[in-house]
Amino acid sequence: MKVLLVHAHPEPASFCTAMKDAAVDTLRRAGHEVTVSDLYEQRFNPVAGPDDFGSRRNPDYLVYSLEQRNGWQNGTIATDIACEAERVLESDLLILNFPIFWFSVPAIMKGWIDRVFLSGAFFGGKRIYDRAELTGKKALVTATLGGREHMFGTQAVHGEITGMLRHLLQGTLGYCGFQVLQPFFAFHVPYLSDAERQKWLDDYRNYLGEIETLPRLPMPSLDDYDDILRPLTQKPQPSLP
C-alpha cells in the first residue's frame, strides 16, 4: 500500500512523535511505501483564506468551497495545498497521528483538513460517504491523550470517544468516502513510565501489523437516502456511539 502519514505535534521528543516513527518503521518493514507530512516541521499554514487561490471564480466574494472546486479544476490553487492533496489522492491509506486537543485534532491539522480536503477532488454536491471520490481508500486515526480509558464509554464521564470524534471519523473521513478503520488511542500519555511507554509502542506496532484486517467503523450509505438526501426508511442512521 501507499501510505500517507500526517503528523502534528509541537514536541519532537513526544510519545506521539515516537508513534509516528514506529509507524513509518513498521509499515516500511511490511513492504508499504510511506510518505510523511509533518505539519509542525513543514510549518504548514492552517488558515483557510483568499490567498489560497491564484485566481478567483468570484474575486469580490469568497465562498471557500466553490473557490476550492474552481482552483483545483484550473490548477490555480496554492502550491502547498495542491502538494498535500496530491499526496492524499495517490495514497491507499491515510493515517492521522496527533495528540487530542479538545477532543479533536490540533489546529494545525484542522487547517490541513480545511485547506486540503478539496471540494471537487475529494467529494462534491451529493458525492459524499459511499458516493464520494475517495471510496476505496482507508483512513486510520492514531492519537494520544491525557485522559484515562475509564473516562470513556456509555456510562463514562465523557461518553464514547468515537462519539466525541464523530466530526472527524464520520463527518470528515467517512464523508469523503474513506473506509474508516478502528482508531488506535494511547491513554494517560503525559504520565507514562518508560516501561509503559514501550509497552504502548509495542502494542501500536502490533496493531499496525493487522492493518489489512482491522475492523471498519459503520458509516451511512446513500442507498438509504433520496436525491436530496432525505431518509428513505425510518431506520436510525448507523451513527457512532
Added chain:
Amino acid sequence: MKVLLVHAHPEPASFCTAMKDAAVDTLRRAGHEVTVSDLYEQRFNPVAGPDDFGSRRNPDYLVYSLEQRNGWQNGTIATDIACEAERVLESDLLILNFPIFWFSVPAIMKGWIDRVFLSGAFFGGKRIYDRAELTGKKALVTATLGGREHMFGTQAVHGEITGMLRHLLQGTLGYCGFQVLQPFFAFHVPYLSDAERQKWLDDYRNYLGEIETLPRLPMPSLDDYDDILRPLTQKPQPSLP
C-alpha cells in the same frame, strides 16, 4: 451581561459576518456590553507551540497543558493568549460565531481554543464540567453551514448536529464549566436569496432577544463520578444525541 463574541470568517461580506454584526447591535441595544475578537481581522496565530511561553517549567520537553498552567500562574504566557484569556474570564457570556468547516470550527478558531482555553485558569485536573473554573458563565454557538436542515436528525444522513459538535459543545465548552445554551444554526447559507438571508438575520436577532431564557444542553455532573472519575451509578451519561 458582559459578552465576548469570538468571530472567524475569511469573507468580511459573508452572511456569517452579518450575523456577528447583528449580534453586536442586538445585544448592545439590550444593554449588554459586547467585546469582539475577530480572529481573521486580528490575524490570530492558531498554532500552539513552544513560543507561547516566555519561560518554561521544562525547557527540554514540551507538555503544552503543563506549560499553560505554569505560564498563566507566573505571567509568562504569550501576550496574545493572556489578552484573549482575560476577555473570557471577564465575560458572562461567550459567543462563538463561525462557518462550520468539517463539522467543527475553522482552524483559526480551533487554535484560539487550543491556545486560550488554559489549563489552570479555565479547568484543571478533576476540576471539569460542573467543578470547572468557568461555571456560572454561559456559552452560545452560532454557526452557518451549507447543508440543509433535513440532513440532520436521528434518521438523517449526518445524524444529529449536536452529536457532530459534541467535541465542542460538551468536550470543550461544557468541560470548562460553561452553561451551554441551545445553539443557533443557519442552514444552506451559500444558496440563500436576499429575502431568505434577511429572514434568517431577523430570526437570529429574535433568538438573541431570548438570551436570558434559552434552554441549556445536558452536561455530565461530577456528582455521578468518583475521585478518579469512574461512574458511581449505572445510568448512561446524559450525552448529546
